Amino acid sequence: MSETQPLLKCRHLWKVYGPDAEKSVPAANGQVDDTEALIAQMRDDDQIVAVGDVSFDVQRGETFVIMGLSGSGKSTVIRCLSRLTEPTAGEVLLDGEDLLTVTPSQLIDIRRHKMGMVFQNFGLLPHMTVLENVAFPLTLQKQPLQAAHERALQMVELVGLKGREEAFPRELSGGQQQRVGIARSLAVDPELWFLDEPFSALDPLIRRQMQDEFMRLQEQLHKTIVFITHDFLEALRVGDRVAIMKEGRFIQVGTPSEIVLKPASDYVRDFVQDVPRIRVVKASDVMLPVGKVDDDCHHVLPDTPLEELLVPLAASAKPVAVRNEGGDVVGLVDSTSIVAGLASLQDDGNG
């Protein structure tokens, strides 16, 4: 497959619970004429539509975040992708191969080599040490114990748990346990990495720390990631693109700033209301057309959050130049433009 193709394609995915759920979606590939009408009818029939006709692509190296309230169907999506749950209808293409039609033994093979998953409640094996837990997926493939342990040790180091290899899960704190979960999911060097609310069970301070850790890892590893969270700020921090989910449907998919700046509905708007704009809005969103540029003025990249422009602006009276990767100046930001930009967003937010 070509490199520009998305690694993961999800098409018209459905998961329906309830009586006769298997037959509830007319087409096996999930394509129906009027999705909304079908869902409404299913719900009238007392069926639970956990996921209703969801489609998206995940590009190689991209972090795709699914964000929604509890019960909105996030876990069901990721579980359908990994086939922990059998979808009712739809297609899931990994590198062009339809995961939903592979045989059980092929599926085991795919899980052994291409997928890793991190669980909200860690899912560590209580009777194994940290090292054994991390080596577990490797030993399942009958790799020699020596090699498996070496690889596991690397992973343990990667997540910063060196020295605790011999500890048992119960002897670790929540944050440390999740590090083990992360190390285990990475042990087979998967292309596709699923994380289902990996940090939700941790307290806020640790969560923040783990997010930083996660972003550091991703900078090193460049995995293709599907990340689930119900924490909007977390979604904005870690995600390249974010999907907002509600009652089994994606109601908006976009980059963090798109979502904050152009909420597709009141529902999303409610979410973004409390997000400090200054962290999300980029220099490119508020910059003025290029005027006269002094060579000695401060310059930044277009996707720098406004927050980081405040200090340079305060330090000198000059505007800040926005330069693209090539070094060409594409715009200017001064204090007025920041205030004006934020004010106009405020209007949007309230309107």
Place this chain on the structure above:
Amino acid sequence: MAELQSKLQSAIADRIFLIWVAVIAATLVVTAIQPSAAWLIDYPKAWQIPLADVVNIGADWFIDSFKFIFRFLADVLEYPMRALQWVLHALPWAATLALFSAVAYFSSGWRLAAFTAAALFYMALTGYWNESMNTLALVGISVPGAIALGFALGVSGHASPRWRRTLMPILDLMQTVPAFAYLIPILLLFGFGPVVGMIASLIFATPAMVRNVLLGLDTIPETIVEAGRMCGASARQLFWRVKVPSAMHQFLIGVNQTTMAGLSMVIIAAIIGGFDDIGWEVLSQMRKARFGESLMSGLVIAFLAMVMDRISYGFADRSTGVSASHVPWWMQRRYWIGLIAVPAVFIALSFAFEWLASYPKDWIWDPAAWLNQLIKDFTRDYRGLTTSIKNNTLFFFMLPLKIGLQQTISPFSWGFEFTPVLKALYWALLAAVSAYAFVRRNWPIAVCFAIVGIVLFFGLTGLPWPTFIVAVGLIAWIAGGRNLAIFAVLSLLFVLTMGLWKPAMLSLYLVSVAILLCLVIGGTLGILAANNQWASWIIRPINDTLQTMPQFVFLIPILMVFQVGDFTALLAIIAYAIVPITRYTEHGIRQVSHDVVEAGRMMGCTKLQLLFQVQLPMAVPQILLGLNQTVLYGIGMLVIAALVGTTGLGQRIYIALSDADAGRGIVAGLAMALVAMIIDRILQGFSEQRKAALGLS
């Protein structure tokens, strides 16, 4: 006055109250016209359904047609048992002792090893070594067999929900029907002899394993299984490398319970398959009223039980695996080396020293005769005291419940005649008390008083069965709704039409008395233990010991002092059944949330107020569960109590067993199971209601 009126009105508006009044009135009427309507109290023989005979006909046919299969199975199973027996006898006693101690050390350290050595040495010292080894051979096959069978059944039940739905009721039945009852068909199918005892033990011990395997597999956190699947585990890897180790702790608890159950069947098995083992020894000595001997041999079983319990529990505890794997591999391997080396050394030594090979006869210490004398002296010297304890309990507590005050009170027992005037006075007093309770509190309390008064007057055996059935149905309705009520009524009708009403009432009376006493004594002990660390520290090991002892062993010392009869049975039942209520009470009170207790303190509760108004009410659901267990334990003891001459369902089963009458045994066993289930479900219902009311469920 207005308040009374409104109370009356609301009570009359309550359907249940009206039914109660009707039941009470009907009872009084029936007992008043009793001589002319005796059938209302004694169910006529002519109306009985001869189910037992039908069962016998069916059983005879089945046995005749399939006996050969079972006999063959028995023959096959005999080989491993004989082999094990041979090995155990061939091994020098010192080597066996060393081996067990090494296993004990492996399981939980030096203390248990020392205890194990002492326990096994006791067997040699008292001259019961050979009998002990025979018992060990029996359990040595039946328990692993039960574990393997239980594991297979548990796993298959976990894999197939449909199969599980058939399995569960069978397990329920196997655990509530007294083991004696199904000994009979086993006996008929497999014949007599030691193997039969082994098979009985195996069957009896299996359910505990099945339940724990199911529980273990069911309670593995879903994420762990999913993590295993996402790591790419195949179905087999998922089972052996993820599920089994995750559930290992529960499995080992199952092993522990299975071991205990298998061992507790040893004496019972001796009744049918008596051969030269400890169970047979205890039983035959007891029958010969040689108490010293039966106590000495009973202690062997008790020790064996404790050793096995502690060892298997030790393994279960270790399986949670914190400390174990910090031990380097050679340390772990060292255990195995030790397990082989230590006995090997003793075997080698036994060639040099004859006394290590077989325990010398001269060194046997047999205090039985001395014990017998001691008991004789004791009972002679303290006859006054023991008979007065026994008689007072009988006259003032047990007999009123059994045959009612109307028959109990006599110049011989209470020192005066129950004249009509006194009877009238009794009824007047009862009416007054109930009326007072109605006015001051509410109608349920008044109804309770009335019922207790009536039961005490007529005794359980003197109550008319129709109103009794309706009353139980009503209680079941209140506790668990319509289905439970239907179940209770149908079950009682079964008991009635089988002609087992009288025995059932006699059993009920004995159990009720025992349970009341358990509740009072055990409850007090539990409260004590919950509030005082020292008391808890003393009570806990006593409870543990009581729980691990095979039920029979309780009978012996009590029998020595109080002779055959209801009172002895009562004490034996209490000794066995008091454990759960004590434990659950302590646990229930301890787990009352600290905030609540603290809040109570801050409001200025005294210690007693805190106990009665905060801790106990909050602990009621737990206490009810404990009571439930106590009831089941008590009923379980009934058959064994029959050995000391009590009458009732237990006795019926016991008689059927000696007659090898499968039909009558099964019917009586079923009746007992049904009675147990009714009480169980009713108590559970009340526990649930309490929990819901406290917002705990």
